[in-house]
Amino acid sequence: MKHSEAESDTASSEGLYIALFSLHGLVRADRWELGRDADTGGQIRYVVEMARALGEHPKVDRVDLITRQIIDPRVDEAYAHARETISDKVALHRIPFGPRRYLYKEKLWPYLDFFVDQMIAFFRRQGRVPDILHAHYADAGQAAGQLARILGIPFVFTGHSLGRVKRERLLAQGKSAEEIEERYALRTRVEAEEYALETASMVVASTFQEVEDQYQHYDHYMPERMEVIPPGVDLSSFSTDLSADEHPAVRERISRFLDDPSKPMILAMARPDERKNLEQLIHVYGQSPELRERANLALILGHRDDIREMAPAQRRIMQRLLVLIDTYDLYGQISYPKAQNPEEVPSYYRLAAETGGIFVNIALTEPFGLTLLEAGASGLPVVATNDGGPRDILANCRHGLLVDPLDREAIEKALLCTLDDRDRYAEWVRSGVSGTREHYSWATHVDRYMRELLELHRKADSHEQPFGRKRGKRAMPHFDRLLITDIDNTLTGDDAGLAALIEELHQHSDRVGFGIATGRSLKDLKDLLADLKLPPPDVVISSAGTEIHYRRELVPDKTWEKHIRYQWQPDKVREVLAKLPGFFLQSSKDQSFTKISWQIDPKVSPGLPEVRRILRSAGLRTKVILSHGIFLDVIPARAGPGLCIRHLGIKWGFPPERLLVAGDSGNDEEMLRGGTLGIVVGNYSDELKHLRNRPRIHFTKGCHAWGVIEGIRYYDFFGSIRIPNDQIRPEPAETDDDANDGSED
Numbered sequence: 001m002k003h004s005e006a007e008s009d010t011a012s013s014e015g016l017y018i019a020l021f022s023l024h025g026l027v028r029a030d031r032w033e034l035g036r037d038a039d040t041g042g043q044i045r046y047v048v049e050m051a052r053a054l055g056e057h058p059k060v061d062r063v064d065l066i067t068r069q070i071i072d073p074r075v076d077e078a079y080a081h082a083r084e085t086i087s088d089k090v091a092l093h094r095i096p097f098g099p100r101r102y103l104y105k106e107k108l109w110p111y112l113d114f115f116v117d118q119m120i121a122f123f124r125r126q127g128r129v130p131d132i133l134h135a136h137y138a139d140a141g142q143a144a145g146q147l148a149r150i151l152g153i154p155f156v157f158t159g160h161s162l163g164r165v166k167r168e169r170l171l172a173q174g175k176s177a178e179e180i181e182e183r184y185a186l187r188t189r190v191e192a193e194e195y196a197l198e199t200a201s202m203v204v205a206s207t208f209q210e211v212e213d214q215y216q217h218y219d220h221y222m223p224e225r226m227e228v229i230p231p232g233v234d235l236s237s238f239s240t241d242l243s244a245d246e247h248p249a250v251r252e253r254i255s256r257f258l259d260d261p262s263k264p265m266i267l268a269m270a271r272p273d274e275r276k277n278l279e280q281l282i283h284v285y286g287q288s289p290e291l292r293e294r295a296n297l298a299l300i301l302g303h304r305d306d307i308r309e310m311a312p313a314q315r316r317i318m319q320r321l322l323v324l325i326d327t328y329d330l331y332g333q334i335s336y337p338k339a340q341n342p343e344e345v346p347s348y349y350r351l352a353a354e355t356g357g358i359f360v361n362i363a364l365t366e367p368f369g370l371t372l373l374e375a376g377a378s379g380l381p382v383v384a385t386n387d388g389g390p391r392d393i394l395a396n397c398r399h400g401l402l403v404d405p406l407d408r409e410a411i412e413k414a415l416l417c418t419l420d421d422r423d424r425y426a427e428w429v430r431s432g433v434s435g436t437r438e439h440y441s442w443a444t445h446v447d448r449y450m451r452e453l454l455e456l457h458r459k460a461d462s463h464e465q466p467f468g469r470k471r472g473k474r475a476m477p478h479f480d481r482l483l484i485t486d487i488d489n490t491l492t493g494d495d496a497g498l499a500a501l502i503e504e505l506h507q508h509s510d511r512v513g514f515g516i517a518t519g520r521s522l523k524d525l526k527d528l529l530a531d532l533k534l535p536p537p538d539v540v541i542s543s544a545g546t547e548i549h550y551r552r553e554l555v556p557d558k559t560w561e562k563h564i565r566y567q568w569q570p571d572k573v574r575e576v577l578a579k580l581p582g583f584f585l586q587s588s589k590d591q592s593f594t595k596i597s598w599q600i601d602p603k604v605s606p607g608l609p610e611v612r613r614i615l616r617s618a619g620l621r622t623k624v625i626l627s628h629g630i631f632l633d634v635i636p637a638r639a640g641p642g643l644c645i646r647h648l649g650i651k652w653g654f655p656p657e658r659l660l661v662a663g664d665s666g667n668d669e670e671m672l673r674g675g676t677l678g679i680v681v682g683n684y685s686d687e688l689k690h691l692r693n694r695p696r697i698h699f700t701k702g703c704h705a706w707g708v709i710e711g712i713r714y715y716d717f718f719g720s721i722r723i724p725n726d727q728i729r730p731e732p733a734e735t736d737d738d739a740n741d742g743s744e745d
Helices: 005-014 042-054 109-126 138-151 163-172 177-184 186-199 208-213 248-255 278-286 289-294 312-327 342-354 370-377 388-397 408-420 422-439 442-463 495-507 522-532 558-564 570-577 608-617 641-652 666-672 686-691 704-715
Strands: 016-021 060-068 083-085 090-095 132-136 155-158 202-205 226-228 265-269 296-300 358-361 382-385 400-403 481-485 512-517 539-542 547-550 583-585 596-600 622-627 631-636 659-663 677-680 697-699
Touching: 016 042, 016 138, 016 442, 042 060, 042 090, 042 132, 042 370, 042 442, 060 109, 090 109, 109 138, 109 641, 132 138, 132 442, 138 155, 138 186, 138 641, 155 186, 163 177, 163 186, 177 186, 186 608, 202 208, 202 442, 208 226, 208 388, 248 342, 265 278, 265 342, 278 289, 278 296, 278 312, 278 408, 289 408, 296 342, 342 358, 342 370, 358 370, 358 408, 370 382, 370 388, 370 422, 382 388, 382 408, 388 400, 388 422, 400 408, 408 422, 481 539, 481 704, 495 704, 512 641, 522 539, 539 641, 547 558, 547 641, 558 641, 570 596, 570 608, 608 622, 622 666, 641 659, 641 666, 659 666, 659 704, 666 677, 666 686, 677 686, 677 704, 697 704
Parallel strands: 016 060, 016 132, 060 090, 132 155, 155 202, 202 226, 265 296, 265 358, 358 382, 382 400, 481 512, 481 659, 512 539, 659 677, 677 697
Antiparallel strands: 083 090, 539 547, 583 596, 596 631, 622 631
16 A cells, blocks of 8 residues: 655655545535534635645645545535545545535544545555645544554544533533533544544644643643644735625625614624624624714624524524524614625625724634634734634734623723724734735645655655555465354354354355454464364464454465554553553463453443543553453554454455454454444354444344354345445435534534
């Protein structure tokens, strides 16, 4: 998969191949539907403009922006196209995973392992693996982190917003922990963010406040990996030229609400979202006779055709806004037009500037604040929340005032001061126009970013060669599919079932490979294989996915050994966990250099999340696997049965659907997830029950080896291979209670 040393030199001379991941939302090259819902916001514009700017850098050879393919009559058919050209070096690729229909990001978690397998197949088709992966948001961070571990290439992470911060904010709003978890799956999201921070070679943040007040909450926060690089912004469409061509409909759309459209305009532009604090703005304006006398209020709230058809949470916010407008009797003083197309946005800023108005963003939290830059470039002073991005933006551009978003009196005072002091207003106009272009150009961002990426690439070439390109002498026979199964309680437990399975394997041995995946050590396994009279396996994955051997001679996979030892510190792992209550090392025969096995007493030992947190806090990169509730294995972060399976697929050219895996316990979960075909035998342990609705995982009625045979029949694996249509797997309909509530950060 990865280019050889000679190929790497050639690739470096031609420039880097960078893959950007933004998996949720409606992503396309232009005409973004920003504000359509909570998942279709500024991140989409950010990644597309970043990809385009990277394509213009002389040391970049190719940029692929990867997102999810969506085939859904409720959205534009453009989101179904597999490829879209952004520029000569830059393409947008839409990869199918999960149901075809559009899903909010909270619904994507079960399908990320399948996406990982899809990306391995994608890179194989391209004939080249990226030099750098860069993931945006937690879901992409989890997937790209897995790919980085599988392929051994550097990974960069940008969170954009973080789950722990969101949980704190929602709790502060009075929502219960149970309600928050049910709606947002924040435990899964935070775990994905921890995984991404642990795996990433570099974390890119937009502001220093983001680093200090957000990332610092995480166990895997490492200051030395943080890079604050203010985003670039394409400001070419934003100008102070009031005679510039504008969309005539914009002026008409605003004016038809107002008694006196010539008054200065207080302009707010945001999707209906709890975090945007729009109700507070209406309270401030409605309760201030001076503001109502001096200025009009204009709310540009994205595109809507019918409030009744909006997402439930956005609909609720719109309804509350309309109630406040009626309560304060703001008719004739406030404008809230229905339509806002992306190409019309500059005209709203210019119209507000023409009236001598103000742009206001008093969001409760603001990770960056793109609209403040657009307003400044358009010659429009701002009043902004004293949080996150606005602090940095106003420090650089000096074109307005910061306020506490919860202090109505302070907000009113800032708006009136801006309207009153015309000399300072004129200075803010000049500063905004020059400062936004000086500090926030994409060229400046990409120059800084590329310096860091080239250093990461140099270090990777020097110290961390990826695996899987050179095959050398083939270690396995030329069969076209491979059955890999756990042994204890999957093959064992029913002698008649095992005998029947062995007979079937003998009958199809000319085209079906047979493999074992087990937590047992290789020595222990050899004796058991002899006792069970199993056919000699073509591949053995042993010691919980830390060792791979081939053929009857059990030839070790040296590339795998080298790959998984990256940053592995076994002595420190033993030292840290030996201090925990209820932890007892298993016998020496269950230990190896890359697997440390414990038996735990669940009545007194910490839970699995706490064990992971303790290891992270100690600076250890590990993977923790719990089986049958009492057996706990700690292995290198790059090891594990699932990563072994993908290594085999890459190294020997097996597509995921030609790998059938079977298991019964938590030790098998990792290899069951993803694009492979999976069997969970009927005598499975409770650790696997949550996989029931995952794609390509079949739960059998038969137990032990009979379940394996049943799974082989279900997939017709010894015949033409039947692949379940997981792209259109039905799901429960979303309700107001489980839909995204529009409060994403």
